[in-house]
Amino acid sequence: MHDLLTDWYFWIKSLHVVSVIAWMAGLFYLPRLFVYHVEVVETGSKTDKLFQTMERRLLRAIMNPAMIATWVFGLSLVAVPGIVDWSMVWPWVKAASVLAMTWFHMWLARQRKSFVSGTNSISGRQYRMMNEVPTILLLFIVFAVIVKF
Numbered sequence: 001m002h003d004l005l006t007d008w009y010f011w012i013k014s015l016h017v018v019s020v021i022a023w024m025a026g027l028f029y030l031p032r033l034f035v036y037h038v039e040v041v042e043t044g045s046k047t048d049k050l051f052q053t054m055e056r057r058l059l060r061a062i063m064n065p066a067m068i069a070t071w072v073f074g075l076s077l078v079a080v081p082g083i084v085d086w087s088m089v090w091p092w093v094k095a096a097s098v099l100a101m102t103w104f105h106m107w108l109a110r111q112r113k114s115f116v117s118g119t120n121s122i123s124g125r126q127y128r129m130m131n132e133v134p135t136i137l138l139l140f141i142v143f144a145v146i147v148k149f
């Protein structure tokens, strides 16, 4: 099994990066949709339903599968012998950041449901601020995996 993972290392890493890109695209875009949904769209209108459809499809068709693929390929990379040295700092920074990114994904999924039930209580400004979370985590993750401090 270890030999197999080593042979496929570059393929797994490529698939990991592709999944990461798809996941990040959604993590950046969904909170932007929420900003416009709160600030411009009237609750119960046709546009409200259209936004709900766009948000549901983005989350279910792109973000959920991309998050799962990122985890599956990422954990496969962890299992490749000699790739992660847990005595260094970077794997811990990366682990904490990906857990935070996953929490952010779940938070967005909860907010999506609040639009469906008409109970959203978060303002456009707050969604704009939350939109910075994935950017900050992305910086931590990329510096961790590439600089490997």
Ligand code: HEM
Binding pocket: 013, 016, 017, 020, 024, 070, 071, 073, 074, 075, 077, 078, 083, 084, 098, 101, 137, 138, 141, 142, 145, 146
């Ligand atoms: C979800 C759980 C994740 C796990 C378990 C994981 C694990 C890993 C591991 C073990 C590597 C290999 C490092 C190496 O070859 O030296 C890697 C590479 C990489 N990861 Fe992740 N990762 C995860 C999520 C993410 C996320 C969310 C991002 C970006 C936002 C990301 C970006 C990258 C990049 C860019 C590389 C390639 C670095 C290089 O050039 O070698 N990963 N990941």
